[in-house]
Amino acid sequence: MAEVLVYTDHLDGAVRKPTLELLTLARRLGDPVAVVLGPGADAAAPVLAEHGAARVLTADAPEFADYLVAPKVDALQAAYQAVSPVAVLVPSSGEGKEIAARLAVRVGSGLITDAIDVAQGDEGPVATQSVFAAAFTTTSRAAKGTPVITVKPNAAPVEAAPAAGAVEPLDVAFGPLATGTRIVSRSPRESTGRPELTEAAIVVSGGRGLNGAENFALIEALADTLGAAVGASRAAVDADWYPHSHQVGQTGKTVSPQLYIAVGISGAIQHRAGMQTSKTIVAVNKDAEAPIFELADYGVVGDLFDVVPALTDEVRARKG
Amino acid sequence: MSLRIVVCVKYVPDATGDRRFADDLTTDREAVDGLLSELDEYAVEQALRIAEGQRQSGDEAEVTVVTVGPEDATDALRKALSMGADKAVHVEDDDLHGTDVMGTSLVLAKAIEHTGYDLVVCGMASTDGGMGVLPALLAERLAVPQATLLSELSVAEGKVTGRRDGDAATERLQAELPAVISVTDQSGEARYPSFKGIMAAKKKPVETLDLEDLGIEAEEVGLDGAWTVVESATERPARTKGEIVTDDGEGGKRLATFLAERKFV
Numbered sequence A: 001m002a003e004v005l006v007y008t009d010h011l012d013g014a015v016r017k018p019t020l021e022l023l024t025l026a027r028r029l030g031d032p033v034a035v036v037l038g039p040g041a042d043a044a045a046p047v048l049a050e051h052g053a054a055r056v057l058t059a060d061a062p063e064f065a066d067y068l069v070a071p072k073v074d075a076l077q078a079a080y081q082a083v084s085p086v087a088v089l090v091p092s093s094g095e096g097k098e099i100a101a102r103l104a105v106r107v108g109s110g111l112i113t114d115a116i117d118v119a120q121g122d123e124g125p126v127a128t129q130s131v132f133a134a135a136f137t138t139t140s141r142a143a144k145g146t147p148v149i150t151v152k153p154n155a156a157p158v159e160a161a162p163a164a165g166a167v168e169p170l171d172v173a174f175g176p177l178a179t180g181t182r183i184v185s186r187s188p189r190e191s192t193g194r195p196e197l198t199e200a201a202i203v204v205s206g207g208r209g210l211n212g213a214e215n216f217a218l219i220e221a222l223a224d225t226l227g228a229a230v231g232a233s234r235a236a237v238d239a240d241w242y243p244h245s246h247q248v249g250q251t252g253k254t255v256s257p258q259l260y261i262a263v264g265i266s267g268a269i270q271h272r273a274g275m276q277t278s279k280t281i282v283a284v285n286k287d288a289e290a291p292i293f294e295l296a297d298y299g300v301v302g303d304l305f306d307v308v309p310a311l312t313d314e315v316r317a318r319k320g
Numbered sequence B: 001m002s003l004r005i006v007v008c009v010k011y012v013p014d015a016t017g018d019r020r021f022a023d024d025l026t027t028d029r030e031a032v033d034g035l036l037s038e039l040d041e042y043a044v045e046q047a048l049r050i051a052e053g054q055r056q057s058g059d060e061a062e063v064t065v066v067t068v069g070p071e072d073a074t075d076a077l078r079k080a081l082s083m084g085a086d087k088a089v090h091v092e093d094d095d096l097h098g099t100d101v102m103g104t105s106l107v108l109a110k111a112i113e114h115t116g117y118d119l120v121v122c123g124m125a126s127t128d129g130g131m132g133v134l135p136a137l138l139a140e141r142l143a144v145p146q147a148t149l150l151s152e153l154s155v156a157e158g159k160v161t162g163r164r165d166g167d168a169a170t171e172r173l174q175a176e177l178p179a180v181i182s183v184t185d186q187s188g189e190a191r192y193p194s195f196k197g198i199m200a201a202k203k204k205p206v207e208t209l210d211l212e213d214l215g216i217e218a219e220e221v222g223l224d225g226a227w228t229v230v231e232s233a234t235e236r237p238a239r240t241k242g243e244i245v246t247d248d249g250e251g252g253k254r255l256a257t258f259l260a261e262r263k264f265v
């Protein structure tokens, strides 16, 4: 049967959820073959097998941690040549997109980035993209070569689909470009204890209306009663009220949760680009004319300093 | 030695306008005014700062802005020149209509080689296609290091050093020149063109090149040469505005009731 290459995003063997979603999509096109680079393949393999990986190709070398992107391209290319897949799926992170692009140009394949769905079509795999700040939905396919597709988080459910998951070492020869950009140091992001922004079912975001870093405690309290992730508008990030890693929008993260709560956010096009595809949108804003209300399934026109604490208390009370 | 900096800038439809697709499913460039992609202003800014740094330490530097785009794309070049870039290169050819990212990277790489470079500076992503991969493709095609998505950077002694904030970690990167870099909107506010800058820009040289000048065949680019095909583009139904209530002291409670009805609580 046809095989589909799936690039695994993991941290020392802990597989991130978007990779498991990719396995769900990959099974629509053929047998998933996962590629795991760096340390931790032994821990990753059973999880990948549980979600449908027929084979798990592994390679570990210091180059993966010491140099940017290019060594991983060499490895994915080696896997590509070993497998001859019908499609290559890569998680849509900044790094994932760069790896995918360089692989695609090397092997002469069409590249589609930021897919929100992938399906089998008459002329090969078809990817769905959400474009122009989510105002349009497009479908595309590769006209040349094997489609290389990067996929956004939450594009598909995680499904159990046990498969063999046979671990096979992958031979990688690094090319002259591999060691071009040295990673001099790395500081891992500290965990907040809250769900990952791009993966969370509920996101509560704060904007300029919060009027100060200290007031983000209101957003965090509401988020914690709902088990939600915390987001922020660029205005709040630029003011140094909340870290950039939490920015939602065109130059931040794209989120597509079941519920998005926008607090003190006006709803500029660049913000909407990152949250417009959320299932349910709720807004709290003191300006009845704020554009965010045009997207909202439910909105409260009022002062967030009254509405948000009352909401948090009420949710807490209902949860008992 | 003079440091040759090439900045890649894209001319895009204004994101605040009503962007659409044309009948051939390419970006409609008639419907909405175009402008220099806002995220490329950050690239121009960093290039100018690096050049200023060079000059302050007694070295020479030259900043060339390059675009691949239709005739109107000169607007984007003029804006970059008025910010302070020294000269511009405009690759324009009717056969480029509908080119995908593979074709665009091919053309840009050839134009950059034609210009001569030590450092290529790009934005983090365009504001229309927004793929965020062109810088990596340029590095691959030019066979030089990529140091991309930098939020802080410096160039000294033939090396570029910078900070990249990834999803899982913050990394410090270092690469020898020649190299391709891209910079984020966290890298530092872009300057506004001064009146003097706008006047000076009118006299700065803009070189126009077509595919033949770059030794590229028409079949390698355009809609027909694209490695991807767009099969459909559908306007997303506008979200329907739901219930909006005014807080009368009970707003928080009513919102909680809504969330409970929708089973979020």
Ligand SMILES: Cc1cc2nc3c(=O)[nH]c(=O)nc-3n(C[C@H](O)[C@H](O)[C@H](O)COP(=O)(O)OP(=O)(O)OC[C@H]3O[C@@H](n4cnc5c(N)ncnc54)[C@H](O)[C@@H]3O)c2cc1C
Residues within 6 Å of the ligand: A206, A207, A208, A209, A210, A232, A233, A234, A235, A236, A247, A248, A249, A250, A251, A252, A253, A263, A264, A265, A266, A267, A268, A269, A270, A271, A274, A284, A285, A286, A287, A290, A302, A303, A304, A305, B038, B039, B127
């Ligand atoms: C190239 C580019 C990329 C960008 N990328 C992003 C991005 O990724 N993400 C992003 O968010 N933005 C982005 N922006 C910026 C965007 O255009 C807006 O400037 C930004 O989203 C505004 O943030 P805001 O809604 O928090 O602030 P504002 O627009 O100032 O809105 C604040 C809102 O809070 C309300 N408010 C104030 N006080 C209260 C109160 N006490 N109670 C209730 N409501 C109150 C106000 O009525 C107002 O509606 C980008 C811009 C550009 C040009």
Ligand SMILES: Cc1cc2nc3c(=O)[nH]c(=O)nc-3n(C[C@H](O)[C@H](O)[C@H](O)COP(=O)(O)OP(=O)(O)OC[C@H]3O[C@@H](n4cnc5c(N)ncnc54)[C@H](O)[C@@H]3O)c2cc1C
Residues within 6 Å of the ligand: A111, A112, A113, A131, A132, A140, B008, B009, B010, B011, B027, B037, B039, B040, B043, B066, B067, B068, B069, B099, B100, B101, B102, B104, B108, B121, B122, B123, B124, B125, B126, B128, B129, B130, B131, B132, B133, B134, B135, B228
């Ligand atoms: C909505 C939409 C979706 C698209 N999806 C795909 C797709 O999935 N696959 C595909 O192959 N093509 C796609 N395209 C076409 C692709 O966007 C263009 O070919 C484009 O020229 C390069 O990609 P980008 O704008 O996304 O660049 P990005 O990779 O986002 O741009 C990064 C940087 O590269 C530089 N740059 C980009 N374009 C130019 C230029 N023309 N001139 C000078 N510098 C430039 C700028 O510095 C920019 O900041 C899409 C286009 C649109 C409008």
